[in-house]
Amino acid sequence: MIRYALATLALPAILAAAPAERVVTDTALVTKANDAEVRLLIDPGAPAMPILTEEAAARAGLKAGPFGIGYRVGPVMVAGRSAVGRIGLGDAPAKRRIGWTAKPYLVGYDGVVGPGGLPDQVVRFRLRPAQPGEREVAIPMDADGGLFGNWGASNGVLTIDSQPLQVRFNLHQDATIATAGAALTLAKALDGTLDDDRAEAEIAFGVKRPVRTLRLAKPFAIGPIALTSLLARTSDFGNAEGIAATGTAPDPDEIVVTAKGKRDHKRDRVIIGRAALAGCSSITFDKPAKQIRLRCR
CATH class of the missing domain: 2.40.70.10 (Acid Proteases)
Incomplete structure (x- = not known):
């Protein structure tokens, strides 16, 4: 659900x-x-x-x-x-x-x-001029804390299968990228499979992480944004072994986190890239309302 x-x-x-x-x-x-x-x-x-x-x-x-x-x-x-x-x-x-x-x-x-x-x-980040037929969708916003109080990022918060999923936005990279834990949650909820392609994607501070394409039978939707494929970081917090592969079996060396016990869903995050925001004219961070608002077609 x-x-x-x-x-x-x-x-x-x-x-x-x-x-x-x-x-x-x-x-x-x-x-x-x-x-x-x-x-x-x-x-x-x-x-x-x-x-x-x-x-x-x-x-x-x-x-x-x-x-x-x-x-x-x-x-x-x-x-x-x-x-x-x-x-x-x-x-x-x-x-x-x-x-x-x-x-x-x-x-x-x-x-x-x-x-x-x-x-x-x-x-408000203005991405392009507004166009007819746009609508605005609000996502609850929560800072992820950090040292000295709320010095962390401002995240959108969704709920998938009764679990929290953080959402961030990246305006300088086209690809949408999910952490391993988020990819596992999406795959379970939306019938996802991993392609056998293997690459690296830069995340921040020059750090690159291994990624594979995650394909979803049901779209991952945030208002007008509907994604049927994205990149999955296969070697992060979480265990992506539970995602079926469309090609050969996943390389066991790729999956480095196999800790026993309950996974910390607070680390599950999807970073929405510029390509997925092509139909959006703005992203607004409203601090008093604790909302992130997307205005898209």
Whole structure:
């Protein structure tokens, strides 16, 4: 059984009552960390804590405090340091905790920040001009916590087979990618099978994970978005052995997590890529309402 906690909203009412919002049309933000100019990526799937590269942190004169940070990509931990510094994120520069890592979140940027770290109560990513026939769908939003409080990413939360499934959005990669645990949940609920193709996909901070194509007999739907195939990360938290293969049997070396006991569904996550969002004009993060709203055809 699949239960999506979604709501279709009447657009005229939303537009009339909408609070002031920040509209992101260019995801590059040029600002200052202390006195150093930095170019940040505003990314809908990134943590709320601004995270710089080591080089940018050095230019900003940040001195590591006692609190380290870590960003986990499957079994790979990207370790970093943090300190309190002044940084402008669309408002006047203010003291905030800033992290940094050796590798950039995305090549070409000095750092990254998610919508939860911006001062605005409502953050709307405009993907393209609105078109006739669009409707707006709301997904419950929850931050995934982290060090120093709600410094994690802003996730959508769905329920599939009575289990939570986190949803994030990636505007700089076409593919939609599910963690191993999420792939197993989707395969069970939507009659999924794994192709015998094998590749690697970059997730964040240059970390690549092995992936295979997961094909679904029933679509994975989030409002107007309906996916019948996506990439499954086969070597993450969770055990993908339960997914039937359309080709040869899965390579047992691919599946590295076979822990006994109940799986932690809080790690199950699907990152929706740009290709799946082709029919959408905007993604809105409404912090007071604790909603992520998609406006799509």
